Amino acid sequence: MKRYKNPDIFEPLAMAYALGILQGRARSRFEQLMQQHLYLRATTQAYQQKLNGLVELLPSHTVPTRVWHNLEQALQLKPTKLSFWERFQTPLNWALPSLAAVLAAIVTALFLNQPNPPQAYIAALKSTQQQHQLVLAMAKHAEMKISFEMLDQYLEQQEGMVPTLWCISKNKHEPPMRLGTLEQTKQEIALNQKMWNSLETASEFAISLEPHNANMATQPQGKIILSGAVHPMGQ
Amino acid sequence: MHTMDALNELLLRCGRQDGVAFKQLYQQSSPKLYALCCRLVRDEALAEDILQEGFLKIWHSAATYSTDKGQAFIWMATIVRNQALDRLRMAKSRPEIHPEVEYESLEFASQAITPDLLTQLSSDTQQLLECMEQLKPEQRECIFQAFYYGCTHEELAASQQRPLGTVKAWIRRGLEQLRNCLA
Known part of the structure; x- marks a missing residue:
């Protein structure tokens, strides 16, 4: 047994074990020794930590969704359905420079010329999927409508789903208001x-993908694809 | 925040039974861990089982993780790889390597280590790669085959078409060299 206390012997064994090359009875014997000796466990774990970094090099492989569903069931995890506010806020990334520039220009212009009450509202809606998609939405009192302008790409489409616009109030206790669908x-x-x-109390506009038959829904049910802050404008 | 640091944080939250963190951890780490399982057992259905078992163990052991145990991803990889190796040992016959299957290639491990790639890797892995670079190609190849495919000495001797003793010596010397380099 003393030979296993010699680092020149146990370290190569620990490495071979960590690599998986220690096979058969030699592997079983080493596992028994590890149960008895902390230093062997610690050395082996240290080499496992070092060698298993090789996993970082592997190309990713798509995992079938059933694996997660099975885990969710086995662990009785509550479905991770986030509240509307969490879903709305989580994917936001305010770092898109072009959006920041557009908003800065708009906000500056608005503060210089803002009668009361506002006669129009504008929002730059940014993709929540980091695809650099930008939509400008402008609501005008004179026309009683909201017009949209796509600045980059086409709006994300999914079969059976309709892009739906929501008005999110500054008051978090107020539910979002469904304003209509985009065609x-x-x-x-x-x-x-x-x-x-x-719109007077609006903080954000959000566009979600809703099922065709969900036109009576009072809250977004589907994925939010675009969102952006609403700014009041002068006439 | 570096991806690896983010995973550490998620795993710590799993230790506090945070299911949302577990889902995020799974989403971010499972594709590579599944790739490892596929390579080791060469059977996608079995790989799914192992991944699932591995993540159950990760969830139940997460409370024992702390950042002084190393990067969360590597900690998880150790759990999943051990699960896979145990399954391989229990199997009556070892799966055959089919070179035509996409995930059988070792190309990813032999590609040049670019600065971009280096920045994505943990510092331990960077050091390991530097040490691996110093090995002879045949030593490196055998170590990669053993790590990613769970190959035995006999399988390596067959695939390399070299005597068993030669392959054993390559690996022994390769590991010695790695040990000195990593020390």
Whole structure:
């Protein structure tokens, strides 16, 4: 047994074990020794930590979704359905320089010329998926509608899902208001007076992908693909 | 925050039974760990089972993790790889290597280590790669084959078409050299 206390013997064994090359009875014997001796366990763990860094080099392999579902069931994890506010805030990334520039310009202009009450609102909606997608939305009281302008790419489409615009209030206790759906052919949404009034307390616009039959939903059910702060404008 | 640091934080949160953190940890780390399982057992259904078992163990052991035990990703890789090696040992026959299967290639490990790649790796892994670079190509190849595919000495001797004693000596000397380099 003394030979296993010699680092020149046990360290190569620990490395061979960590590599997986120690096989058969030699492996079983080494495992028994590890149970008895802390220094062997510690040395082996140290080499496992060092060698297993090789996993970092592996190219990723798509994991079937059933593995996660099985884990969720086995661990009885509650479905990680985030609250609306968490879903809304988590993917936001305010670092997109172009968005920052657009907003800075808009906000500066607004502060220089803002009568009361606002006659229009504008929002630059940024993709939550980091795809540098940007949509400008402008609501005008004179026209009682919101018009959209796509600045970069096409709006994300999914079969059976409709891009739906929501107005998010500054008051977090107020539920979001569904303003309508966006169509490829008609990039505007008509507003009624109640909708217009809601813009006074709006903090954000968000576009989510909703199922076709979810037009009565009072909260976004699907993925939020774009969002951005709403700014009041003068006439 | 570096990806590896983010994983450390997520694993620590798992130790406090945070299911949301566990999901994020799974999403960020499972693709590479699954790739490892596929290579080791060469059977995707079995690889899924091992990955699942591995993550169950990760969840149940997360409370024992602390950052002084090293990077979370490598800590998890150790758990998953041990699961896979145990399964391989229990199997009556070892799976065959099919060179035509995409994940059988070792190309990813032999590619040039670019500065971009280096910045994505933990410092331990960077040091390990530098040490691996100093090995003879045949030593490196055998160590990679043993690590990624769980090859035995006999399998390596067959694949390298060299006597068993020669392959054993390559690996022994390779590991000695790594030990000195990593010390």
